[in-house]
Amino acid sequence: MTVPTARDLTVTEVRLTPILVADPPLLNTQGVHQPYTPRLIVEIVTADGTTGVGETYGDTKYLELAHPFAEQLKGRQVTDVNSLFVLLDEVSVAASRVEDAVDVGGLRGVQTADKLRLSIASAFEVACLDALGKALGLPVHALLGGKVRDAVEYSAYLFYRYAEHPEGVAAEKDDWGAALDPAGVVAQARAFEERYGFTSFKLKGGVFPPEEETAAVRALAEAFPGHPLRLDPNGAWSVETSVRVAEEVGGLLEYLEDPTPGTPAMAEVAARTGVPLATNMCVTTFPEIKEAFTTDAVQVVLSDHHYWGGLRNTLHLAAVCRTFGVGVSMHSNTHLGISLAAMTHVAATVPDLHHACDSHYLWQSEDVLTERLTFEDGTVRVSDAPGLGVTLDHDRLAALHRRWLADDGALRDRDDAAAMRITDPAWVTPPVPRW
Numbered sequence: 001m002t003v004p005t006a007r008d009l010t011v012t013e014v015r016l017t018p019i020l021v022a023d024p025p026l027l028n029t030q031g032v033h034q035p036y037t038p039r040l041i042v043e044i045v046t047a048d049g050t051t052g053v054g055e056t057y058g059d060t061k062y063l064e065l066a067h068p069f070a071e072q073l074k075g076r077q078v079t080d081v082n083s084l085f086v087l088l089d090e091v092s093v094a095a096s097r098v099e100d101a102v103d104v105g106g107l108r109g110v111q112t113a114d115k116l117r118l119s120i121a122s123a124f125e126v127a128c129l130d131a132l133g134k135a136l137g138l139p140v141h142a143l144l145g146g147k148v149r150d151a152v153e154y155s156a157y158l159f160y161r162y163a164e165h166p167e168g169v170a171a172e173k174d175d176w177g178a179a180l181d182p183a184g185v186v187a188q189a190r191a192f193e194e195r196y197g198f199t200s201f202k203l204k205g206g207v208f209p210p211e212e213e214t215a216a217v218r219a220l221a222e223a224f225p226g227h228p229l230r231l232d233p234n235g236a237w238s239v240e241t242s243v244r245v246a247e248e249v250g251g252l253l254e255y256l257e258d259p260t261p262g263t264p265a266m267a268e269v270a271a272r273t274g275v276p277l278a279t280n281m282c283v284t285t286f287p288e289i290k291e292a293f294t295t296d297a298v299q300v301v302l303s304d305h306h307y308w309g310g311l312r313n314t315l316h317l318a319a320v321c322r323t324f325g326v327g328v329s330m331h332s333n334t335h336l337g338i339s340l341a342a343m344t345h346v347a348a349t350v351p352d353l354h355h356a357c358d359s360h361y362l363w364q365s366e367d368v369l370t371e372r373l374t375f376e377d378g379t380v381r382v383s384d385a386p387g388l389g390v391t392l393d394h395d396r397l398a399a400l401h402r403r404w405l406a407d408d409g410a411l412r413d414r415d416d417a418a419a420m421r422i423t424d425p426a427w428v429t430p431p432v433p434r435w
């Protein structure tokens with residue numbers, strides 16, 4: 001009889017690969033997406049040759065932390081996921097990285113040293129769970145307690161956008177066309193429905209004056225009667241504007257996302273309207289929860305495993321939300337298939353997930369996987385393969401890394417305002433609230 005030998009899951013190698021991935025000219029309140037955006041791919045290898053992958057933000061401030069952290073990981077077990085967070089405290093963050101109160105790059109609320117660290121830890125956590133799942137022959141969702149659904153619903157992420165990046169700027173092209181008015185937004189939503197079967201729609205707002213964006217919401221409601229709709233101006237409106245918008249189109253919305261900046265202002269809007277408010281800006285860390293929940297400022301928290309510190313922290317957040325009767329769903333920035341797989345695994349395990357999750361994935365024409373993840377009826381199937389169920393394509397990874405190496409630094413830190421200045425040299429990030 002063969003006695004199974006224990007596998008050696010000591011981390012022996014950690015590879016960090018910064019890449020630049022193509023991004024279309026999507027508009028938000030700060031400007032426009034650059035043609036290429038940075039991401040960091042994390043690979044771990046264990047003594048017995050098991051591998052695991054993770055993905056997170058790739059801007060310089062994240063790379064600075066990822067390198068010392070990767071060194072500390074070597075020699076530890078992939079099962080030691082809790083110790084990641086202890087190790088993390090030992091990685092110092094330069095004060096210059098957090099002196100701005102708000103993370104202007106990502107529209108993701110406050111920027112604290114802890115949040116930066118958590119955004120790194122999350123990629124390592126996902127890589128450890130991927131490796132552990134592969135070693136045990138179990139999917140990541142099983143390591144999180146098991147899936148409660150076989151497919152996770154996402155909403156189509158509609159953006160105002162230009163057809164192309166400015167002439168003369170190196171960029172990849174796509175076939176989505178421009179969307180700069182209600183008809184363009186509806187055409188984009190129709191394409192999302194026809195290509196991928198989406199039934200719920202989120203419009204990224206804060207780009208045009210509120211009247212234009214409420215006109216787009218009305219056009220969507222007419223084109224897709226009864227379908228869940230959301231509008232997210234990333235805090236671009238004052239309390240008065242938010243209340244007015246809520247009165248005008250609130251009845252058409254599943255929720256209004258971050259209409260106004262800061263928890264007290266959100267609480268005021270919530271108190272004066274019956275429209276549920278969602279956030280990925282005023283509740284982005286555990287310390288922010290108390291004020292927001294005790295003042296009824298938000299009714300739905302949009303989690304994001306990247307900056308909340310991983311998949312298990314996402315479950316902890318979901319438990320806190322459940323305790324306070326606050327809904328939970330998922331926020332997204334530009335990301336690739338590793339993160340979509342991670343998001344899908346964790347979303348599959350949250351029993352009370354009552355809103356479709358956000359994902360930018362379909363705006364990314366490039367990936368680092370051998371096979372892209374697919375959407376059917378607006379959902380992603382939950383993989384039962386070991387680990388995340390994805391395979392890294394090392395040639396693609398190397399090609400996207402070469403693009404990062406070739407960049408002179410202009411694109412290595414996401415800057416939507418800088419991208420806007422190419423066509424509008426006077427552009428500065430508008431103050432919030434803007435309207």
Ligand SMILES: O=C([O-])C(=O)C[C@H](O)[C@@H](O)C(=O)[O-]
Pocket residue numbers: 026027028106107108204232234280331332333334
């Ligand atoms: O508030 C949100 O949903 C986001 O922050 C999502 C993204 O940052 C999005 O606005 C973007 O990338 O332009």
Ligand SMILES: [Mg+2]
Pocket residue numbers: 232234257258279280281331
């Ligand atoms: Mg948002």
